[in-house]
Amino acid sequence: MREELVEEELFAPGHRACAGCGATLAVRLALKALGKNVIVANATGCVEVISTPYPETAWRVPWIHAAFENAAAVASGVEAALKSLGRRGVKVVAIAGDGGTADIGLQALSGAVERGHDFIYICYDNEAYMNTGIQRSSATPFGAWTTTTPVGRVKRGKDRPKKDVPAIIAAHGAPYVATASVAYPIDLIKKLRKAAATEGPTYIHIHCPCPPGWRFDSDKMIEVARLAVLSGAWILYEIKNGRLNVTIKPPKRRPVSDYLKMQGRFKHLTDAEIAEIQRTVDERCRHLGVG
Amino acid sequence: MREELVEEELFAPGHRACAGCGATLAVRLALKALGKNVIVANATGCVEVISTPYPETAWRVPWIHAAFENAAAVASGVEAALKSLGRRGVKVVAIAGDGGTADIGLQALSGAVERGHDFIYICYDNEAYMNTGIQRSSATPFGAWTTTTPVGRVKRGKDRPKKDVPAIIAAHGAPYVATASVAYPIDLIKKLRKAAATEGPTYIHIHCPCPPGWRFDSDKMIEVARLAVLSGAWILYEIKNGRLNVTIKPPKRRPVSDYLKMQGRFKHLTDAEIAEIQRTVDERCRHLGVG
Amino acid sequence: MKSWRGPPVPVAARPSVGSSGRTSSWRIQKPVVNLKRCTRCRMCWIFCPDVAISFTKRGPAINHDYCKGCGICANECPAKAITMEAL
Amino acid sequence: MKSWRGPPVPVAARPSVGSSGRTSSWRIQKPVVNLKRCTRCRMCWIFCPDVAISFTKRGPAINHDYCKGCGICANECPAKAITMEAL
Numbered sequence: 001m002r003e004e005l006v007e008e009e010l011f012a013p014g015h016r017a018c019a020g021c022g023a024t025l026a027v028r029l030a031l032k033a034l035g036k037n038v039i040v041a042n043a044t045g046c047v048e049v050i051s052t053p054y055p056e057t058a059w060r061v062p063w064i065h066a067a068f069e070n071a072a073a074v075a076s077g078v079e080a081a082l083k084s085l086g087r088r089g090v091k092v093v094a095i096a097g098d099g100g101t102a103d104i105g106l107q108a109l110s111g112a113v114e115r116g117h118d119f120i121y122i123c124y125d126n127e128a129y130m131n132t133g134i135q136r137s138s139a140t141p142f143g144a145w146t147t148t149t150p151v152g153r154v155k156r157g158k159d160r161p162k163k164d165v166p167a168i169i170a171a172h173g174a175p176y177v178a179t180a181s182v183a184y185p186i187d188l189i190k191k192l193r194k195a196a197a198t199e200g201p202t203y204i205h206i207h208c209p210c211p212p213g214w215r216f217d218s219d220k221m222i223e224v225a226r227l228a229v230l231s232g233a234w235i236l237y238e239i240k241n242g243r244l245n246v247t248i249k250p251p252k253r254r255p256v257s258d259y260l261k262m263q264g265r266f267k268h269l270t271d272a273e274i275a276e277i278q279r280t281v282d283e284r285c286r287h288l289g290v291g
Numbered sequence: 292m293r294e295e296l297v298e299e300e301l302f303a304p305g306h307r308a309c310a311g312c313g314a315t316l317a318v319r320l321a322l323k324a325l326g327k328n329v330i331v332a333n334a335t336g337c338v339e340v341i342s343t344p345y346p347e348t349a350w351r352v353p354w355i356h357a358a359f360e361n362a363a364a365v366a367s368g369v370e371a372a373l374k375s376l377g378r379r380g381v382k383v384v385a386i387a388g389d390g391g392t393a394d395i396g397l398q399a400l401s402g403a404v405e406r407g408h409d410f411i412y413i414c415y416d417n418e419a420y421m422n423t424g425i426q427r428s429s430a431t432p433f434g435a436w437t438t439t440t441p442v443g444r445v446k447r448g449k450d451r452p453k454k455d456v457p458a459i460i461a462a463h464g465a466p467y468v469a470t471a472s473v474a475y476p477i478d479l480i481k482k483l484r485k486a487a488a489t490e491g492p493t494y495i496h497i498h499c500p501c502p503p504g505w506r507f508d509s510d511k512m513i514e515v516a517r518l519a520v521l522s523g524a525w526i527l528y529e530i531k532n533g534r535l536n537v538t539i540k541p542p543k544r545r546p547v548s549d550y551l552k553m554q555g556r557f558k559h560l561t562d563a564e565i566a567e568i569q570r571t572v573d574e575r576c577r578h579l580g581v582g
Numbered sequence: 583m584k585s586w587r588g589p590p591v592p593v594a595a596r597p598s599v600g601s602s603g604r605t606s607s608w609r610i611q612k613p614v615v616n617l618k619r620c621t622r623c624r625m626c627w628i629f630c631p632d633v634a635i636s637f638t639k640r641g642p643a644i645n646h647d648y649c650k651g652c653g654i655c656a657n658e659c660p661a662k663a664i665t666m667e668a669l
Numbered sequence: 670m671k672s673w674r675g676p677p678v679p680v681a682a683r684p685s686v687g688s689s690g691r692t693s694s695w696r697i698q699k700p701v702v703n704l705k706r707c708t709r710c711r712m713c714w715i716f717c718p719d720v721a722i723s724f725t726k727r728g729p730a731i732n733h734d735y736c737k738g739c740g741i742c743a744n745e746c747p748a749k750a751i752t753m754e755a756l
Contacts, residue, residue, distance in 0.1 A: 510653025
């Protein structure tokens with residue numbers, strides 16, 4: 001593990017993330033992968049809120065607070081400025097949550113990819129608007145309870161599937177797109193380094209469990225993230241110039257109920273509903289060749 | 292042809308489209324396909340500007356002018372209202388140009404597809420912002436001159452490929468996505484009828500040559516559109532529940548130069564540049580199985 | 583005191599033929615149909631962006647109030663039954 | 670007349686340890702390491718969202734100023750060398 005991981009911590013302790021925060025771990029690991037020569041544009045969202053209580057910040061790298069919708073646009077501007085100044089060796093990184101990526105910032109991201117800016121976009125996906133109180137985003141998975149997809153006689157949590165942002169960005173023709181998980185840090189770091197070594201727009205989508213939002217105890221954060229991968233509910237892959245490569249293939253997939261049953265947001269699901277989710281996961285795994 | 296085509300014209304003559312306007316023909320044909328039981332939400336763009344000089348309009352169906360960015364959001368609201376009123380038999384149709392779809396309205400479209408509204412989204416793609424003076428959009432093809440992708444010693448027209456919006460919407464999991472061309476009206480009408488018969492969000496992307504913007508004589512509008520298909524520069528396909536079907540396969544593909552050389556926007560291209568475009572077209576045709 | 587009763591004019595536009603006037607005034611050439619050559623294939627009708635061709639048993643009828651003279655009908659006619667002529 | 674010289678305070682935030690104070694005050698339990706059981710695999714270190722574990726030759730050292738007591742280190746330790754204890 002040591003060759004992949006540097007000791008230096010570019011995200012400082014004493015930030016105000018909830019205990020067991022997956023998104024914060026994703027950022028810590030991403031900075032380990034990328035090192036100091038970055039400029040970060042960070043959209044409104046959990047990571048921004050927890051990292052920078054002005055006049056102090058946990059970021060030990062240049063960091064710009066962007067609005068909710070425009071991390072990719074700010075990154076585009078910084079990248080164009082660096083290019084026009086002839087400055088090389090600095091990678092521009094946009095960071096946003098699933099709300100700032102799949103919903104509010106999708107258009108800015110789409111435009112930046114189309115224009116071909118040389119930057120990395122990182123989405124830390126905790127599958128809802130967490131710091132405002134667990135409202136559903138388009139990245140919330142099917143069946144999940146949130147405060148805006150309540151559970152009762154009529155509604156059973158979110159009735160729509162998760163928006164597949166990595167596939168959407170791959171459809172833009174970005175040269176490198178990958179999914180990652182905080183439970184697989186070496187895989188995550190390798191993918192970020194590949195993104196950094198790629199010229200042009202690259203996209204890394206990191207699955208980040210959220211103990212208060214997903215309703216599980218904080219010590220189980222990595223276990224939940226790992227079970228998402230082992231069950232096939234979250235598939236780790238990369239798409240390099242249009243070619244798909246699954247990077248972690250679980251030897252024998254665990255039932256998706258093992259993943260769902262750890263989380264209070266899914267506790268209302270009936271056996272029939274879980275079977276339906278299992279069917280969808282099986283189909284997707286077959287489609288991506290996970291087995 | 293007669294069984295597919297109704298005599299009734301739901302778009303009235305005497306509108307202010309330029310002579311030989313592909314986008315206007317697309318709308319006329321779309322209304323023939325869909326009939327009177329529609330409510331149209333139409334974003335700002337050529338079609339809106341040319342059809343509705345208040346207090347008169349060329350639309351003989353209920354029609355709402357949406358802002359540039361929110362045709363899909365307005366359509367979403369109308370569809371939700373019809374559903375909550377229990378009104379059936381009316382199809383909601385969002386119509387926007389490539390600017391209003393691939394750039395300014397992409398996020399509203401993405402959200403409407405994710406929420407699963409029962410509506411048809413039609414993009415009339417004339418490959419630039421035409422009514423404001425031929426500014427490049429993300430749907431402008433590689434190499435094309437526009438007023439914002441000028442041609443000189445440094446720049447040679449647009450230096451980025453066309454954003455592939457149908458692929459992006461297919462990656463959202465929309466149940467029916469299709470490309471169409473004004474030169475293939477039966478194919479276009481069949482696809483719109485399939486979209487109308489599909490429950491949920493559907494997307495039709497229509498290639499619409501623009502004589503003043505693409506720099507060719509108005510009488511050649513259909514010829515240019517047809518050559519795009521015959522050369523493989525524009526591929527007619529549908530994606531139904533994730534399965535691709537090419538609907539028009541040219542028996543023997545024409546060289547892409549036949550298509551490019553009809554248009555002033557490509558007149559600066561060198562043989563080497565045309566060969567590069569041919570290579571891209573060949574690769575894409577192979578990928579989609581056009582041959 | 584009077585309450586506000588909405589705008590003094592309708593906010594909806596009226597569907598109209600000629601919403602932008604007699605648009606044939608834009609043209610510098612006009613289509614002329616030779617009905618003897620016409621095969622009734624309807625290509626001219628289906629491809630007209632100006633909704634300016636109606637179709638009868640005898641063949642196409644050009645609406646000379648709104649035809650802008652784009653020339654698509656003449657270009658697409660497989661029987662060469664339509665020619666564009668100076669006004 | 671004086672010209673405006675920009676805001677009276679810096680607009681940039683300072684990178685700081687403890688930007689939100691001594692966050693260990695949030696916790697209700699704390700990790701205790703049994704170095705005899707530790708295999709130096711570094712799992713506790715790599716998975717800590719609070720950047721509150723540093724690694725020495727002897728094993729993990731918990732930063733008790735900023736550890737929020739989430740318990741991930743104890744849960745993930747393959748050697749069961751970390752236990753969570755009441756404060």
